Amino acid sequence: xxxxxxxxxxxxxxxxxxxxxxxxxxxxxxxxxxxxxxxxxxxxxxxxxxxxxxxxxxxxxxxxxxxxxxxxxxxxxxxxxxxxxxxxxxxxxxxxxxxxxxxxxxxxxxxxxxxxxxxxxxxxxxxxxxxxxxxxxxxxxxxxxxxxxxxxxxxxxxxxxxxxxxxxxxxxxxxxxxxxxxxxxxxxxxxxxxxxxxxxxxxxxxxxxxxxxxxxxxxxxxxxxxxxx
Numbered sequence: 001x002x003x004x005x006x007x008x009x010x011x012x013x014x015x016x017x018x019x020x021x022x023x024x025x026x027x028x029x030x031x032x033x034x035x036x037x038x039x040x041x042x043x044x045x046x047x048x049x050x051x052x053x054x055x056x057x058x059x060x061x062x063x064x065x066x067x068x069x070x071x072x073x074x075x076x077x078x079x080x081x082x083x084x085x086x087x088x089x090x091x092x093x094x095x096x097x098x099x100x101x102x103x104x105x106x107x108x109x110x111x112x113x114x115x116x117x118x119x120x121x122x123x124x125x126x127x128x129x130x131x132x133x134x135x136x137x138x139x140x141x142x143x144x145x146x147x148x149x150x151x152x153x154x155x156x157x158x159x160x161x162x163x164x165x166x167x168x169x170x171x172x173x174x175x176x177x178x179x180x181x182x183x184x185x186x187x188x189x190x191x192x193x194x195x196x197x198x199x200x201x202x203x204x205x206x207x208x209x210x211x212x213x214x215x216x217x218x219x220x221x222x223x224x225x226x227x228x229x
Contacts, residue, residue, distance in 0.1 A: 002033040007040060013191045014046035023059030024052050026105045030062075031079045035086070042091060045199070047191045050109065051097040054180075055123070060104030078225055080105055081139035085217045087112035088210050091203040093194045097187035098174065103128055103162075108140060110173045111147040114206075115190055118165040118173075119180040125173050126162035138220035146213040148172040 004027075008015045016037045018024050041048050052058060061080065066073045087094055087109075094113040100123045102110055107127055110116045118125065127144065129136050136144075136157055144157050152171035155161040168174040178186045207214075 002036065004030050005033040005037050007037050009044055009046060012044075012046050012195060013049060013188065014041040014044060015049045015051065016041075018050070018052045018058060022056075024056055024106070025062035025064075026058055026060060026076075026080060027062040027065055028076060028079060031076075031083050034083055038086065038090060045092065047092050047194055048090070048094045049097055049187045049191055050094065050113065051183075051187070052099050055100035056106075057096070057098045057100065057102040058106030058109060059101060060106055060128075074225060077137055077139075078221060080108070081137070081217065081221045081224065084108055084112040084139070084143060085214060085221070088217075089207060089214060091206075092199060093191070093197075093202065095187055095190050095194070097183050098125070099180065099183055101125065102168075102173070107173055108143060110168075111143050115194075116174045116176075117183060117186055117190065118168060118177045119183050120165060120177055121180065123165055124162045125165065125168040126160070126171075127156050128160050128162060130158065131160040138223045139217055142213065142216040142220045146210075146216075 004020050006017045006019065018030065020027065020030055061076055065076050093115065095115045096110055096113045096117065098110060098116060098118045100119060100121065102125045104127060107125055141157060145153055148156055149172045156171060163171050163173065165174065165177045169177055
């Protein structure tokens with residue numbers, strides 16, 4: 001499939017494993033690989049599990065790309081936001097098995113999925129944009145506003161507060177935390193349970209529930225292109 005994202009299909013469950021250097025940076029090539037993997041998962045009518053390397057899902061956008069020029073940064077953020085929108089409207093369930101840290105775009109992957117499992121340990125999850133001097137983009141604000149608990153939204157987006165795994169459950173980044181050695185089997189158990197739902201009803205209900213968010217993201221993505229430009 002790709003050196004950046006491996007694709008393993010087993011009994012109607014497609015496992016996408018991100019592998020791009022020490023921090024699993026999200027680059028244009030990674031986003032292209034994600035889109036190709038989702039195309040294949042749709043053809044396979046598969047429930048999707050996204051995971052990373054031991055200790056990390058992703059540390060966020062590739063900083064080499066983000067600092068290589070304003071237009072490159074704008075294009076990468078727009079592609080990432082479009083990927084988030086696609087994930088939110090994906091016709092089959094998306095589960096994230098988060099094996100550790102999930103920062104910035106890594107945390108947005110959590111917020112774009114249907115069920116999120118983290119692992120116990122000294123891991124950091126959250127949106128650190130303001131910590132590193134980046135004004136949060138409109139699409140990120142809308143996604144966080146919809147998916148985070150109200151009590152955590154301002155702390156996360158405006159203050160750049162980072163969370164440990166249990167705190168990430170309370171904030172709304174994760175749904176469950178398990179010991180690291182149980183992550184894979186827990187994700188598979190969730191996927192097998194989700195196989196019992198009617199996928200047409202799942203897709204139609206998902207689009208109804210998220211219509212407001214999807215519309216807001218469409219507007220925000222365009223706004224970011226103009227604002228960042």
